[in-house]
Amino acid sequence: MKIDVLTIFPRLFEPFFEESIIGKAREKGKVHFQTINFRDFSTNKHQTVDDYPYGGGGGMVLKPEPIFSAVEHLTEGTEKKPRVILMCPQGKPYRQSKAEELAQEEHLIFICGHYEGYDERIRKYLVTDEISIGDYVLTGGEIPAMAVIDSVVRLLPGVLGNEISAVTDSHSTGLLEHPHYTRPPIFREWEVPEVLLSGHHENIEKWRRKESLRRTWKRRRDLLEGLELNKEEQQWLKQFEQDDE
Numbered sequence: 001m002k003i004d005v006l007t008i009f010p011r012l013f014e015p016f017f018e019e020s021i022i023g024k025a026r027e028k029g030k031v032h033f034q035t036i037n038f039r040d041f042s043t044n045k046h047q048t049v050d051d052y053p054y055g056g057g058g059g060m061v062l063k064p065e066p067i068f069s070a071v072e073h074l075t076e077g078t079e080k081k082p083r084v085i086l087m088c089p090q091g092k093p094y095r096q097s098k099a100e101e102l103a104q105e106e107h108l109i110f111i112c113g114h115y116e117g118y119d120e121r122i123r124k125y126l127v128t129d130e131i132s133i134g135d136y137v138l139t140g141g142e143i144p145a146m147a148v149i150d151s152v153v154r155l156l157p158g159v160l161g162n163e164i165s166a167v168t169d170s171h172s173t174g175l176l177e178h179p180h181y182t183r184p185p186i187f188r189e190w191e192v193p194e195v196l197l198s199g200h201h202e203n204i205e206k207w208r209r210k211e212s213l214r215r216t217w218k219r220r221r222d223l224l225e226g227l228e229l230n231k232e233e234q235q236w237l238k239q240f241e242q243d244d245e
């Protein structure tokens with residue numbers, strides 16, 4: 001996969017692209033990153049990328065020319081048009097299902113905003129997706145872009161080792177993940193649930209499913225809506241309700 005990031009702060013991405021699983025994915029050639037400072041595409045002598053908003057008001061607005069030129073430079077001669085993703089608190093709330101969708105693409109371009117926002121023509125005529133990472137406002141699109149890139153790259157085949165599984169992660173199954181324990185079996189008198197030490201694979205899987213449902217029921221009941229549950233699982237939900245009374 002190829003990932004291009006348009007930003008006026010490219011140095012913010014240097015450690016992110018080099019460290020941990022993302023860095024290893026790059027070293028293994030699973031993903032190729034490039035940061036593009038769209039200031040380089042500004043045509044005026046001060047290389048400005050922002051200007052005052054028409055109609056007045058506080059804050060500066062990112063101009064269309066440098067961002068259009070940068071994207072056109074990146075897509076020149078390419079047969080398949082890449083997804084052009086605008087990081088924006090007005091965008092669609094980001095979900096795991098979107099990460100799975102983006103992980104199927106060959107080329108993604110991220111646009112990181114700053115200041116008051118973007119000239120509306122960027123939103124209307126250049127981008128394919130607008131993504132928000134939550135109902136709060138950050139100073140720039142770099143951290144949101146990193147969050148999205150991280151969630152997409154870890155889904156690429158061969159990126160996660162056997163020790164980490166994306167399949168059972170929270171939100172991949174539609175539920176929150178079950179609790180985890182590791183050694184020691186007793187820590188400060190707090191014991192690991194016996195079933196996990198039993199070596200009985202079937203019982204362990206059942207316990208995990210039940211605890212995953214319990215956790216989702218307790219913390220994110222909205223995720224259970226429309227989820228298909230078998231009879232035993234429906235029974236468990238009733239039991240959680242009774243236990244809660």
Ligand SMILES: C[S@@+](CC[C@H](N)C(=O)[O-])C[C@H]1O[C@@H](n2cnc3c(N)ncnc32)[C@H](O)[C@@H]1O
Nearest residue numbers: 087088089113116132133137138139140141144
């Ligand atoms: C200060 S914000 C601009 C907010 C804008 N005035 C508004 O009300 O929608 C500057 C930039 O940070 C990024 N940003 C801030 N919060 C974000 C969020 N929740 N999700 C994605 N991007 C965000 C976007 O790139 C945005 O253009």
